[in-house]
Amino acid sequence: MIKYALRRLLSTIPVMWIAVTASFFVLRLAPGGPFDGERPLPPVILKNLAAHYNLDKPLIQQYLLYVGDLLKGDLGPSFSSEDFSVAQQIMIGLPYTFTIGTAAFLLAILVGVTVGCFGALYQNKAPDYILGSLVLIGVVLPNFLIAPILQLIFGIHLAWFPVGGWGDGSLKFLVLPIVVLALPHAGRISRITRGSMIEVMNQNFIRTAKAKGIGPRLTVMRHALKPAMMPVVSYLGPAASYLLTGSLVVESIFGLPGIGRYFVNAALNRDYGMVLGTVIFYMVLIVFLNLLVDIAYAWLDPKVRNR
Amino acid sequence: MNQFTKKFLASAVLGTLLAFSAQAATLNIHNGGDPQSLDPQKLSGDWENRIAGDIFEGLVTEDAKDNPIPGQAESWTISPDGKVYTFKLRDGIKWSDGQPVTAGDFVFALQRLVDPKNAADYAYLQFTIKNAEKINKGEITDLNQLGVKAIDDKTLEITLENPTPYFLNALMHYTAYPLPKHVVEAKGQDWVKIGNIVTNGPYKPVEWVPGSHVTTVKNDQWYGTKDLKIDGAKFFVLEDQEAALKRYRAGEFDILTDFPTDQYEWMKKNLPSQAHVAPFSGLYYYVVNSQKPPFSDKRVRQALSMAINREVIGPQILGTGELPAYSWVPPGTANYGEPAYVSWKDLPYKDKVAEAKKLLADAGFGPDKPLHAVLSYNTNDNHKRIAVAIASMWKPLGVDVELVNAETKVHYDQMQRGQVEIGRAGWLADYNDPDNFLNLLVTGVQMNYGRWSNPDYDKMIKDGNAETDLKKRAEIFKKAEQLALDESAALPIYYYVSKNVVSPKVEGFVDNIQDIHRTRWLSMKE
Numbered sequence: 001m002i003k004y005a006l007r008r009l010l011s012t013i014p015v016m017w018i019a020v021t022a023s024f025f026v027l028r029l030a031p032g033g034p035f036d037g038e039r040p041l042p043p044v045i046l047k048n049l050a051a052h053y054n055l056d057k058p059l060i061q062q063y064l065l066y067v068g069d070l071l072k073g074d075l076g077p078s079f080s081s082e083d084f085s086v087a088q089q090i091m092i093g094l095p096y097t098f099t100i101g102t103a104a105f106l107l108a109i110l111v112g113v114t115v116g117c118f119g120a121l122y123q124n125k126a127p128d129y130i131l132g133s134l135v136l137i138g139v140v141l142p143n144f145l146i147a148p149i150l151q152l153i154f155g156i157h158l159a160w161f162p163v164g165g166w167g168d169g170s171l172k173f174l175v176l177p178i179v180v181l182a183l184p185h186a187g188r189i190s191r192i193t194r195g196s197m198i199e200v201m202n203q204n205f206i207r208t209a210k211a212k213g214i215g216p217r218l219t220v221m222r223h224a225l226k227p228a229m230m231p232v233v234s235y236l237g238p239a240a241s242y243l244l245t246g247s248l249v250v251e252s253i254f255g256l257p258g259i260g261r262y263f264v265n266a267a268l269n270r271d272y273g274m275v276l277g278t279v280i281f282y283m284v285l286i287v288f289l290n291l292l293v294d295i296a297y298a299w300l301d302p303k304v305r306n307r
Numbered sequence: 308m309n310q311f312t313k314k315f316l317a318s319a320v321l322g323t324l325l326a327f328s329a330q331a332a333t334l335n336i337h338n339g340g341d342p343q344s345l346d347p348q349k350l351s352g353d354w355e356n357r358i359a360g361d362i363f364e365g366l367v368t369e370d371a372k373d374n375p376i377p378g379q380a381e382s383w384t385i386s387p388d389g390k391v392y393t394f395k396l397r398d399g400i401k402w403s404d405g406q407p408v409t410a411g412d413f414v415f416a417l418q419r420l421v422d423p424k425n426a427a428d429y430a431y432l433q434f435t436i437k438n439a440e441k442i443n444k445g446e447i448t449d450l451n452q453l454g455v456k457a458i459d460d461k462t463l464e465i466t467l468e469n470p471t472p473y474f475l476n477a478l479m480h481y482t483a484y485p486l487p488k489h490v491v492e493a494k495g496q497d498w499v500k501i502g503n504i505v506t507n508g509p510y511k512p513v514e515w516v517p518g519s520h521v522t523t524v525k526n527d528q529w530y531g532t533k534d535l536k537i538d539g540a541k542f543f544v545l546e547d548q549e550a551a552l553k554r555y556r557a558g559e560f561d562i563l564t565d566f567p568t569d570q571y572e573w574m575k576k577n578l579p580s581q582a583h584v585a586p587f588s589g590l591y592y593y594v595v596n597s598q599k600p601p602f603s604d605k606r607v608r609q610a611l612s613m614a615i616n617r618e619v620i621g622p623q624i625l626g627t628g629e630l631p632a633y634s635w636v637p638p639g640t641a642n643y644g645e646p647a648y649v650s651w652k653d654l655p656y657k658d659k660v661a662e663a664k665k666l667l668a669d670a671g672f673g674p675d676k677p678l679h680a681v682l683s684y685n686t687n688d689n690h691k692r693i694a695v696a697i698a699s700m701w702k703p704l705g706v707d708v709e710l711v712n713a714e715t716k717v718h719y720d721q722m723q724r725g726q727v728e729i730g731r732a733g734w735l736a737d738y739n740d741p742d743n744f745l746n747l748l749v750t751g752v753q754m755n756y757g758r759w760s761n762p763d764y765d766k767m768i769k770d771g772n773a774e775t776d777l778k779k780r781a782e783i784f785k786k787a788e789q790l791a792l793d794e795s796a797a798l799p800i801y802y803y804v805s806k807n808v809v810s811p812k813v814e815g816f817v818d819n820i821q822d823i824h825r826t827r828w829l830s831m832k833e
Binding site for chain 1: 345346428518519550713715716717719720733753
């Protein structure tokens with residue numbers, strides 16, 4: 001298992017190198033530079049800035065310098081935030097993104113699996129329709145629509161929760177962003193769980209369990225849940241990486257200082273250092289999360305473990 | 308201790324805490340973007356200026372109406388030729404760590420600003436100082452050649468290249484703030500980090516969470532601290548204007564520095580007198596590529612300009628009542644008086660269109676031979692709405708418009724390369740003076756995107772800037788402006804407005820043309 005994990009890990013190195021190289025050159029090919037804007041800078045200032053950031057050197061030399069720094073663990077400077085390097089910014093934003101993302105991830109699993117199981121057990125009955133419809137709202141409505149609605153209802157009219165901001169990091173500040181972030185995934189997980197559970201519940205070993213007189217709750221918990229979770233686990237890898245990296249909209253709407261916003265802002269600002277830094281960070285994160293999913297899959301399915 | 312004593316003590320402690328919290332007035336400001344830095348020489352945005360101007364103070368500073376008033380300098384004299392300014396610093400001025408602010412700190416800061424090694428974006432704003440540009444270009448390497456000298460700790464002398472009537476306004480800009488030489492030299496690049504940074508303004512920063520907020524508190528070492536009504540401010544990062552308005556409505560912000568224009572009518576009804584829409588020193592305009600036929604023909608440019616129905620853009624398309632622009636310099640600009648206007652300003656719109664058709668027909672275009680024009684703008688809903696509206700206003704002239712949008716950086720990159728036919732642009736004044744706008748049309752200036760060129764105009768701008776008599780200078784400038792308008796050098800569309808939302812709790816907020824509102828002039832009701 002460890003050998004398998006290590007082999008998987010090593011195989012990602014060339015992928016990451018190709019991604020870094022492609023990102024580096026594609027970014028430089030994009031029209032507009034980091035110092036273009038509504039207020040053009042005089043040539044003398046542009047020259048000074050280019051020299052300051054090594055942009056006056058040939059592209060290939062810039063690339064080699066970047067890769068050299070990267071191998072030393074240095075993600076370089078950010079062009080749009082001079083007081084913090086790229087690595088410092090990622091480290092500052094990570095705890096916020098991680099807190100929200102992890103909480104949303106757990107909430108999505110809890111709600112999704114519970115609703116999915118209910119849906120399967122009460123297939124085509126009232127609880128199935130009601131709960132299924134509720135969670136589907138999260139899937140159908142985009143979070144840039146749900147977030148303002150929740151802000152209006154729970155922030156302004158009922159004043160139960162702050163409309164935005166991190167505040168002191170207490171739960172009341174985090175409830176709305178976590179719910180908004182978790183909703184679409186909770187919906188998808190519930191649909192996957194429901195489908196998978198219905199399939200498992202129709203299999204012979206469940207019928208045998210039922211024939212032995214085991215109650216429906218125990219049948220589900222002891223026998224059906226684990227095999228029914230296989231497709232859910234497959235979904236959790238991409239979901240986790242999405243929750244940790246794709247919280248851009250939620251972080252923007254709620255004014256949270258996480259890293260989700262960095263990438264798009266950096267791309268629009270042509271902040272080469274920050275774009276590459278976030279690309280590398282996300283790649284490492286996705287590889288790590290996919291590895292965790294593989295391990296979880298192997299734990300759930302002995303066939304995979306023995307492969 | 309019996310129950311009564313316990314309750315009494317608990318009430319006393321709670322009461323004291325509540326009394327303190329009632330006295331602590333923190334201003335929560337929605338500030339838009341994330342500051343690039345707290346180092347005043349690395350800034351370029353108005354959201355950064357709001358913080359920098361609260362924590363630093365220049366020789367000259369601004370009052371609530373944005374007029375220049377003595378800051379760290381208590382007085383100054385100007386030589387008869389208008390080139391040498393001598394400043395006397397206030398007694399007892401200190402950095403927030405208690406070290407004295409000296410004339411040497413100003414010399415250090417201005418030398419650092421123009422030093423090419425530091426690559427300061429806005430160094431060019433102080434190019435009026437003797438040798439500043441040559442040092443920045445690397446033509447002079449000795450920083451001591453900069454025209455800034457400390458006569459003694461309390462006296463600073465600044466020598467200019469030419470007399471510059473707006474120099475005091477330029478000194479209000481953050482590029483002219485002093486820096487704590489003792490800290491910058493000791494800490495290097497890290498001098499600006501929270502924990503290291505020392506400042507000389509009314510407030511000092513104590514917390515910065517990138518992407519979230521910057522917190523300031525009173526600077527006890529500042530000369531006027533006892534008069535400050537606000538104990539500190541929190542400048543929140545939030546670029547989503549809709550979300551910012553919601554947080555304002557929930558009472559989380561006291562001031563919004565911008566708002567969604569489509570909410571203005573709603574705000575007028577539901578938040579009466581809280582939305583402040585005021586004239587702002589900025590111009591929204593279109594450039595026309597004067598080097599490219601048929602746009603090189605003055606008649607074509609004038610026809611396009613005349614057919615823009617400016618009266619409907621502010622009230623109907625934007626919804627915030629921006630005033631139609633018929634001049635190049637916005638009214639209310641300092642050192643100028645009333646600007647020059649296009650000669651056809653007061654014609655009824657239908658007469659303007661009729662005249663425009665005639666001009667275009669004279670230039671060889673009309674319904675039978677439509678003029679094809681590509682109108683480029685940077686991606687933004689308002690720019691799009693305006694472009695669509697103007698394209699429809701040009702249609703009756705027989706102008707066939709192709710709209711092209713691109714993200715800001717690409718748009719301005721193409722504008723600078725002269726790759727657009729008609730392009731959207733805007734300018735917000737760096738300093739309150741007509742030169743800041745008129746300079747945009749001088750030959751060879753980077754911001755002259757339409758590449759309009761007229762030697763008479765260039766000469767008048769040069770002569771005006773050499774003139775020390777402000778009245779004569781304004782007359783020369785006005786002639787230059789009239790020439791540019793007669794030639795339709797570019798198409799002014801509307802003057803910007805500042806858009807703030809201010810809670811009724813906040814007092815002392817005065818609308819002004821530069822939209823600068825320092826916390827030191829504000830107070831909050833109990």
